[in-house]
Amino acid sequence: MSNRVISINTYATIYIVIAFVSLSFVGGLTYLNIQKMESEFHDSSITIAEKEIEQAIASVTADIQKHAVDLAEWHEVRQQLLNPGFYSDWHERSKQNTGILPEYVLDTSIYNSEGEVLGKLDTSILPKAINIERIEPFFRIKEGKPGIFIIAPVRDLKNLNTIGYVATLSDFLAGFYSQRRFSQIDPQTITFISSSHDFLPIAELKRHIKYTLRSDPYAEELKKVMLQAVGYLIAVSVILTLLIFPQSVWFTGKSIRQLSRHLDFLKRHSAEKIAENLGRRLPIKELDKVRLSLNDYHNQLNSLNTSLDEKNRKLWSLALHDPLTGVKNRRAFDEYWKEVNNLFDIRRNPICLALFDVNHFKAINDTYGHQVGDEVLIAISHSIQKVLRKREYLFRLGGDEFATILFDCTPAIAMRIAERCKEAIADYPFHDFGIKEPVRISIGLALTDSETEEDSPLTSSQWQADIAMYTAKRPATSHIAVFSPEMAEESSGLFSNLTHNAVYDAVTHGTGLNMFYQPIVKLQDGSIQYYEALLRISHGNRWILPSHIFPLIEARRLEIDLDRVVINRVLEDLENNRIPAGTGISINISAPTAINQYLTEWLIGFLPYLKTHKFVIEITETALITQLKTATKNLTALRKMGYQIALDDFGSGYSSLRYLATMPVDIVKFDISLTRNVDNEAQNRIIRHLVQMITESGHQLVAEGIETEEMSQKLAGLGFVFGQGYLFGKPSPPEA
Structure with missing residues (x-):
């Protein structure tokens, strides 16, 4: 073992080398973190700035579009479409009529129903013709000045048909700067880049806007403070290391250890505790300044975290609340229901699940408009x-359906609360909204006894409340119903727990959902033309009948969800070559799906198969379609894509001839209730005349429910060309 003693110079050299290496590493790491933080602040500012630009564009476009619609409703516009002889005089006079056209409107033109301008004027800067298939807003930028081109249809006041169009070109800048204040953008730097194209979709306008972000004084000051703190630390450490190294080994080490403990203190305590610790100064002034800077920085971080926590709480509140009514939403109900289940397992106090449903709410919406409907909700x-x-919350489950959970609730208390809710609605002055009919609600109550011996009694509460609601909505009732086992028996099992869960799982997860196919043949030779896709749901070893499935789907308003699952399953069968080429598929859709704006998008996956298969979209005539105009628009678009439209169950529903005359229909399927009466002489004459009338109007006819060869021959003699029924094949899975 060596007795050699290392000199202080050696210790000092080692200390200096280690100190320099350590300081270099810490300084570099701190600088990289500062740069990273600065980059994140910059990225956040860019994201907010883009959203501000998008919101400003949307707001200005909506304002300009509103004035275009007002112009389209001006009676003089309809007069010009009927008699365009004085169009040039009207065009000049419309610029001066500030009551209709705001000052920022640069030019306006009227076009006929074909998209051609009523009169070609040298002074007009609008195109002489427009594409009526694309009437969304456009923009153009000339010499750095953007203009918005808006087209609005002109409707006939009697039948609401489109008789022409009006177009306006407006100064975009007139409202852009006044729409909102920019928090991240310097408005003085906003410029618009001219485009070589004349008009472009409004969605591309954002790409033609250039701007400069505002400087962030807070981020710059924070960076300055942090860099200054690191600089002080390095400077003080170098001085101490080089000048007073004999004492610094002990003195500085002690101070650094104290500073280290202070850093640990910062990690463990809040800003209030730091304020109490400010009197514990470090013996070295520079290190104490670092301590103070770290305190300031820590306080600033606490402030930022507090602000972020507050924003997170607000976002979480928005995520769990219905934006229209302000009550909690379906997501909040699902989470709260889990908590209630867990609490009930520990302490079984009586609980009541109450469901509220507005009677005839759809009629209110259709009659008085969605805005009044929102006010009602x-x-x-x-x-x-x-x-x-x-501590009892109201949840909006969707549409006009609400729910609440009542704790420590006996049947008498539940009925008393339900009666008070019903009376509060009955006493509300809905006539202030212009509603002439009384607004009423139906309430379904499902009570859970605290002494029940079931392992999970709350699992049945939701479907029990559904049944009670279903009962409460019946005529000649008090519109309040408490679930009883007799209600479930009266519902013929439609709302049993097993059926409810099986159908809901099939719709939401596809569990147990199967597609069967029944052939539709040509009566003359029995050749298969195409197949109708029919839904079946299996649960365990049994099949749930369609008569049990669809009432439950309608009660839970899952028609659109079910239709989308069926569409995807049929598409899977096509992709797996389970449907023979040269035949085709007929898919049934519900009334809500028929009027959904995304219907054509959901069916776009079938387009590649249109060359090899025939596709028919069946609208069930027994489903009441209140928005015939929207349904007609969707079905017309599908026909243009290559689909055929069939009216199913003709003669059994609401308004057969009305649907046939209004909607674009290619195929009419006679309901089984008509075809089975073919032997009745009176019915036979009616069917014969119907067949003749519908055939002469150019529609194909399909007879449903054919079970014997004799019935097939009689229907063919009446004029039916196609048929469907057990005679030709029962519904079977595709592999069969």
């Missing part, structure tokens, strides 16, 4: 909330 939610006790 807001009033109903506020009225129910006033009745509920403390």
